[in-house]
Amino acid sequence: MLEFLLSLLVLTGASFAFIGSLGLIRLKDLYTRLHGPTKATTLGVGSLLIASAIYFSTYSEQISLHEFLITIFLFITAPVSAHLLAKAALHLGLPSLAEIPEAEEAGQTEMTGTAQTGATEAFEKNERIGSENASPGEKARPEKSESITKTPGTPDQTRP
Template identity: 50%
Template sequence: MELLWDIVISALLVIGGIFGFVGSLGLVKLPDPMTRLHAPTKSATLGVGAILIASMLWFATKQGHITLHELMVTVFIFLTAPITAHFISKANIFRDWPAETLPEPAGEGEWAVHQADADTSEGELAVKKETEAAREED
């Protein structure tokens, strides 16, 4: 049974190393920021996750106690990597791509990144419009 755990842990380490290498290589070799973004957020995240799970299994099988630190780090990485990638891609679209060159989004409306005051509430919009109207009168 110990040999089986050694094989599983070794396989996870090798898989994690391969994913980490592919993510690092993609970060260096891909041509632009939007395609470069996929390498660390997808493959490197899977690589780190596999290595952390291998560490958790090693402590459980070899040391005889369960450590949840690795599981917590894995969950945090899997939760934060997509959110970070989303923010980076939105910033890249806002900075580098004019609204006219983007493809039409599905449904009604425009890209949220290029809409004026897309993230503000109705009350804030009303105050802003009143302030602008008062400035125009002066």
């Protein structure tokens, strides 16, 4: 039973690591490539480390807790390095698969009733802010729209 659990954990971890590196090859641009390794690989290594902790706690005399040190360290540092990588990529202006949204649509999301020229101005301003204060992916977008309250709408901060 224990051996079954251990081999399940080991196989799950190894296949997650494999899928993460497969995503590194198959995905098209850097912003989507960030998704594969940082999530799948830490999950894979996490389950491998849990398997190792169970193994060494049962087959040796004392409880083994080194593994959780590595797990906690990896879980803390993986988002930090992904954030810094996305920041560096936005700073260098790498090409992205996502299209730049229409300025009119960006104005309608917040319902401020401004004309289209105001929306395009806000779009350019946001673009400038996005190049300095870059944040990756979709998670950071609502937080960004709160921080910049004056501008109507927050368009996608990707480059052509």
